[in-house]
Amino acid sequence: MVTIYGMTDSGNCYKPRLxxxxxxxxxxxxxxxxxxxxxxDPAFTAKNPNAKVPLLEEEDGRLLPESNAMLLYLGEDTPFVPQDRFERALMASWMFFEQYSHEPYVAVRRSLILYRTMEATPEQLASTLTAGNKALGVMETRLAQSPFLAGETPSLADIALYAYTHVAPQGGFDLGEFPGIGRWLAAIEALPGYKPLDWHPGN
Known part of the structure; x- marks a missing residue:
């Protein structure tokens, strides 16, 4: 059985669980x-020298870090990877967007407010709000044209971006300004088998 090392309320750790x-x-x-x-902890850094979660461990001991790499690995041969070549590339583009244009602002602002492990400056809070709203606006534009990010059906891109978008209000973002995102969130939450952020086996 696959083991996933992760933090229950982390969006990145939620992606493979979802x-x-x-x-x-x-x-x-x-x-x-x-x-x-x-x-x-040395026992964990022996598995992942980058000292970050999530981390996937296969039964044979192989280890895979990075949440979106885990999605690609676990999603192979599932309906969440499009058969069409262009749609697969479009899915990947949104997964890159999530890591470079969305997570550094939406997730980071949430972390600064939620965990308070470091003192956030007013400038940092302002810049992450502006950049995060820009990222949400890009998603809104796409979701006004398509029910899901890579096409007519949900893909790994939707899972990757759902993780931190649905908790964006915890970072001070007003999702009421993005009705397309609101409809998309509801569509993800209506998928068979959907589980919320705090879910994991035994919880």
Whole structure:
């Protein structure tokens, strides 16, 4: 059985858990958090020298870090990877967008407000709000044209971007300004097998 090391309320750690739920695949969850120093524990850094979660461990001991790489691995041969070549590339483009244009602002602002592990400056809060709203606006434009990010059906791109978008209000973002995103969030939450952020086996 696959093991996923992760932090329950982290969006990045939620991505593979949500995909496993949507595809009905069993896995083992091991809670590891930066808040209590768990990601710095030598037993964990021996598995992932980058000292970050999530981390996937296969039964044979192979290890895979990075949430979107995990989605690509776990999503192979599932309906969440389009058969059409262009749609697969479009899915990948949104996954890159999530890491470079969305997560650094939407997720980081949420983390600054939620965890308070460091003092956020007014300038940092203002800049992440502006850039995060820009990213949400890009999504809104796409979702006004398409029910899902890569086409007519949900893909790994939707899972990747759902993770931090649905909790964006915790970072001070007003999703009421983005009705297309609101409809899209509801569509993701209506998928068979959907589980919320705090879900993992045994929880």
């Amino acid at each position: 995909l496993m739920a949507l595809t009905g695949r069993p896995f083992r969850h091991v809670e590891v958090s930066f808040l209590d120093g768990g990601t710095q």
